[in-house]
Amino acid sequence: MPSKPLFWVGTSLDDIRSFPADARRIAGYQLRLIQDGLDPTDRKPMPTIGPGACELRIHTRLAHRVFYVAKLTEGVYVLHAFEKRTRKTPKADIDLARTRLRQLMRRRTTRKD
Numbered sequence: 001m002p003s004k005p006l007f008w009v010g011t012s013l014d015d016i017r018s019f020p021a022d023a024r025r026i027a028g029y030q031l032r033l034i035q036d037g038l039d040p041t042d043r044k045p046m047p048t049i050g051p052g053a054c055e056l057r058i059h060t061r062l063a064h065r066v067f068y069v070a071k072l073t074e075g076v077y078v079l080h081a082f083e084k085r086t087r088k089t090p091k092a093d094i095d096l097a098r099t100r101l102r103q104l105m106r107r108r109t110t111r112k113d
Helices: 012-017 020-033 093-110
Strands: 007-008 043-045 051-061 063-069 076-084
Touching: 012 020, 012 076, 020 051, 020 063, 020 076, 063 093, 076 093
Parallel strands: 007 076
Antiparallel strands: 043 051, 051 063, 063 076
16 A cells, blocks of 8 residues: 655644654654554544544653544645643644644535535
8 A cells, every 4th residue: 555645734744843853753753654554653533623533642751742634535634733731632732623624624625526
């Protein structure tokens, strides 16, 4: 199976670029696994964001999260990336990813019409 392209939604690429080097390296490796159709080391479905949305959990001395959707045929979409500072995922981060996914799905629908 060929590797799926990676698409960055909103500021997600800049957000990952702001991670410390160790977290950035892990995120890149895990996203490559996802692109190749493999399961990342630590992921969790995120139905609160939307259908097919998942959370990639990156553990270094800090905690980082990457929300993505890999179920779409044309590629893997990275919706949002951030440093997690509390045990519970902040509502603002979930809302941002949900909004970006909704906008993405709307754009995909209008392109096909």
